[in-house]
Amino acid sequence: MASEKNSKVSILTNGIIKENPVLRLVLGTCSCLAVTTAVSSALGMGAAFTFVLVCANILISLLRNVIPAKVHLPCYIVIIAGFVTIVQMFMHAYMVSLYNALGVFLPLIVVNCIILGRAEMFACKNNVVDSALDGIGMGIGYTLTVVLMATFREVLGSGTWLGFQVLPESFAKISIMTQAPGAFFCYGVLMAGCVWLEGKLDARIERKSCCDIDNLKKEAE
Amino acid sequence: MNKTTWESTVKPVVVLSVISLVVSLLLAVVNSMTAPVIAENERAATLAAYVDVMPSVSDANTLEEVSGYTTANVSGAVKAEDGSMAIKAGESGFDGGVLTVIMGFDTEGKVTGIWVDASTQTSGIGSNVAKADYLAQFNGMDGTQNIVMNQDFDAYSGATISSTALFAAINDCISCYNELA
Numbered sequence: 001m002a003s004e005k006n007s008k009v010s011i012l013t014n015g016i017i018k019e020n021p022v023l024r025l026v027l028g029t030c031s032c033l034a035v036t037t038a039v040s041s042a043l044g045m046g047a048a049f050t051f052v053l054v055c056a057n058i059l060i061s062l063l064r065n066v067i068p069a070k071v072h073l074p075c076y077i078v079i080i081a082g083f084v085t086i087v088q089m090f091m092h093a094y095m096v097s098l099y100n101a102l103g104v105f106l107p108l109i110v111v112n113c114i115i116l117g118r119a120e121m122f123a124c125k126n127n128v129v130d131s132a133l134d135g136i137g138m139g140i141g142y143t144l145t146v147v148l149m150a151t152f153r154e155v156l157g158s159g160t161w162l163g164f165q166v167l168p169e170s171f172a173k174i175s176i177m178t179q180a181p182g183a184f185f186c187y188g189v190l191m192a193g194c195v196w197l198e199g200k201l202d203a204r205i206e207r208k209s210c211c212d213i214d215n216l217k218k219e220a221e
Numbered sequence: 222m223n224k225t226t227w228e229s230t231v232k233p234v235v236v237l238s239v240i241s242l243v244v245s246l247l248l249a250v251v252n253s254m255t256a257p258v259i260a261e262n263e264r265a266a267t268l269a270a271y272v273d274v275m276p277s278v279s280d281a282n283t284l285e286e287v288s289g290y291t292t293a294n295v296s297g298a299v300k301a302e303d304g305s306m307a308i309k310a311g312e313s314g315f316d317g318g319v320l321t322v323i324m325g326f327d328t329e330g331k332v333t334g335i336w337v338d339a340s341t342q343t344s345g346i347g348s349n350v351a352k353a354d355y356l357a358q359f360n361g362m363d364g365t366q367n368i369v370m371n372q373d374f375d376a377y378s379g380a381t382i383s384s385t386a387l388f389a390a391i392n393d394c395i396s397c398y399n400e401l402a
Contacts, residue, residue: 063240071233075240082244086251093258096266100340 011130015137017201021114022145023194028114031105032146033183039162042150043143044098048091048106050139052083053115054132060123061131067124076119081110114138145190152186153177267323271299271307274325274334278305292397294390296321304328306401310393314339314386315347322390326398330365335391339383347383359391365399367392 019025022032035045059079060067067075088106091099099106109115118138123131154160157177159167176182268281278284284299287306297309307325314320318341325333339351349355358374368391370376376384 067236067240068228068233070229071237074237078237078241078244082247085248089248089251089255089259093255093262096262103340103344 008130008133011133012137015134015139015141016144017141017194017198019138020141020145020194021117021138022142023191024198025114025117027117028112028142029187031108031112032142032149033180033187034105035102036146036150036153036183036186037157037178038101039147039150039154041098041101042146044091044095045102045105046139046143046146048087048102049109049112049114049142050136051087052080052109053118053139053142054135055083056080056115057118057123057131057135058128060119061126061128064124072124073116076116077110080115080119084109114142149183149186149190152189153182157182267297267309270323270336270338271309271325274307274323274336275301275305276325276333277301277303277327287401290397290400292393292400294393295397298397298401305333306398308394308397308401310390310397312386312390312393314383315342318342318347320347320350320383320386320390322387322394324364324391324394324398326364326402330363330398330402332359332362332364335359337387339387342380342383342386347380349380350377350383350387352377364395365402367395 015021017024021027022029031045031049035041056076056079060076063075063079084107087109088099091102091106118134122134126134151161154162155166156174159165159169159171159173174182177186268284271284272278272281278301283302284307285301287298287300290298292310294312295308295310298306300306305325305327307323309321309323311319311321320342321338323336325335327333335356337351337356339348342348342350355377362368362374368374368388370384370388374388376388
């Protein structure tokens with residue numbers, strides 16, 4: 001029972017550092033680089049993304065025995081696109097400024113590799129609760145990463161955080177941080193930081209990796 | 222029908238069709254919920270833009286809708302109590318995206334303001350035609366004469382297609398003003 005509970009927690013925390021979708025699995029980088037010029041749009045994107053990921057994971061996990069292998073990809077895409085369009089319509093109706101800020105990257109969540117990747121790697125093989133936890137964990141990991149990246153880029157590039165002035169006006173703005181090269185620079189630094197942090201954590205506590213969970217389950221059977 | 226045909230051919234078709242149908246239904250429901258809100262938001266944004274281009278108007282409720290114009294591509298016109306007008310027109314720019322222009326005219330036909338929505342154009346290129354410092358050149362111009370790009374006013378350098386759409390929409394507004402005035 002203890003290991004059962006442990007594995008649930010590690011599914012949830014897996015997405016934050018050890019298998020962070022952006023920094024460790026290196027998926028969904030395009031949207032991550034594009035929406036991180038401002039913290040507000042990064043938060044919005046993270047929320048929309050997490051919603052779609054959790055819903056898609058739950059539904060695909062529920063249908064995992066119904067969907068034939070032959071058409072599994074078209075089925076996943078239809079389900080994911082449905083959820084994305086729902087989010088898009090609600091955002092267009094109730095959060096117009098966020099909708100305009102995210103622009104084309106909102107509908108592009110449909111083809112975000114993280115969502116399709118989690119459907120393919122996790123949701124189609126695991127039960128509903130585990131898939132939902134995986135979706136939440138991955139969503140938190142993605143949101144934390146984009147918000148952290150947006151923090152660096154907005155503070156250094158525009159001198160603001162969430163629109164509030166945090167650096168004095170006299171501070172020279174590093175405008176390259178708001179452009180593509182600054183995004184790549186931030187991305188590299190965060191990636192290195194994530195690897196470093198993972199090493200630190202591994203040295204301190206014994207952690208079960210994703211593979212270990214599979215092994216634990218096999219042993220239990 | 223034997224079991225293998227069902228498993229290999231019919232079942233995938235049925236499952237995919239059912240999933241698509243359910244998702245479409247769900248989208249139809251959500252759309253019927255959000256479409257009126259979106260339309261209302263757009264109406265409010267248009268009204269705010271009308272007020273924006275008419276310095277003599279401060280309250281959108283005092284505006285009176287004008288109809289009966291025949292100019293193509295004009296999608297709306299309002300008249301203020303003092304006789305000044307605002308006209309909305311759209312022209313397709315880059316890759317078919319519609320660029321929307323709202324222009325304000327005072328009672329003498331002078332342009333009092335211009336509002337441009339170029340969010341459908343390429344970000345950072347075509348969208349530049351909506352920049353305030355570029356649009357400032359049109360303020361105060363004679364709103365009764367059609368204008369020619371690069372002769373009366375400059376196009377935005379590097380955004381020719383979006384600029385062409387902008388000038389066409391401005392001319393639509395001017396033609397409509399001449400028709401209504």
